[in-house]
Amino acid sequence: KKQPIALFCQRSSEVNEPGFQDLYHVGVIARVLRVFDMPGGTTTVIMQSSGPRVLLKSIVRTHPYLKGMVEPLVDVEGVDENSDEFKMLMETCKDLANKYIDSSERITPDTAFAIKNLDSSRAMINFICTNMDLTDDDRQHLLEAPGLLARARKLLEILVREQQLAEIKNDIQ
Numbered sequence: 001k002k003q004p005i006a007l008f009c010q011r012s013s014e015v016n017e018p019g020f021q022d023l024y025h026v027g028v029i030a031r032v033l034r035v036f037d038m039p040g041g042t043t044t045v046i047m048q049s050s051g052p053r054v055l056l057k058s059i060v061r062t063h064p065y066l067k068g069m070v071e072p073l074v075d076v077e078g079v080d081e082n083s084d085e086f087k088m089l090m091e092t093c094k095d096l097a098n099k100y101i102d103s104s105e106r107i108t109p110d111t112a113f114a115i116k117n118l119d120s121s122r123a124m125i126n127f128i129c130t131n132m133d134l135t136d137d138d139r140q141h142l143l144e145a146p147g148l149l150a151r152a153r154k155l156l157e158i159l160v161r162e163q164q165l166a167e168i169k170n171d172i173q
Contacts, residue, residue, distance in 0.1 A: 004029050006054050006070045007047060009136055018066070025056040026073065026144045053143060075147035081121050089152050090121055096159035097128045103166040106133050125152055134158065 008027035015022045029051025036044040054070040061067040079086060094115060101112045111131050118124040129142045129151075138158050145151035
């Protein structure tokens with residue numbers, strides 16, 4: 001049986017043997033879905049996260065792989081998903097995500113279809129975050145958001161920025 005593992009992004013891909021300070025300290029619990037041996041001796045691993053966010057407390061072993069101590073992170077705020085503010089925030093995120101998808105050459109229209117059909121706010125926010133072409137820093141900031149409302153607000157900020165950049169690009173072209 002495949003055991004879940006904790007995943008953390010490395011701050012810089014230039015570091016070949018990362019330690020505690022070379023990793024972001026907020027990550028996720030995931031499980032391995034598939035492992036592919038690629039040409040040239042590399043390996044590709046397909047992972048799926050469905051567990052909680054976790055905080056990396058320490059590294060306890062470095063060889064043959066990093067092993068650390070983690071603790072689950074609990075969202076710090078409750079959110080009233082039926083409030084007018086939250087509903088409008090979700091609608092705005094959904095609209096901007098669809099505009100972003102329409103202007104992107106790298107994201108398939110199937111993504112927009114999926115967004116329209118997700119009925120959970122948490123699932124929709126996480127789906128948009130996962131399927132957008134974001135920087136590692138943006139992804140990490142979204143992951144570190146202390147709750148659903150904070151994550152939705154951060155996502156909205158990123159979507160507004162990306163929409164403005166897309167409009168500038170279209171004006172230039």
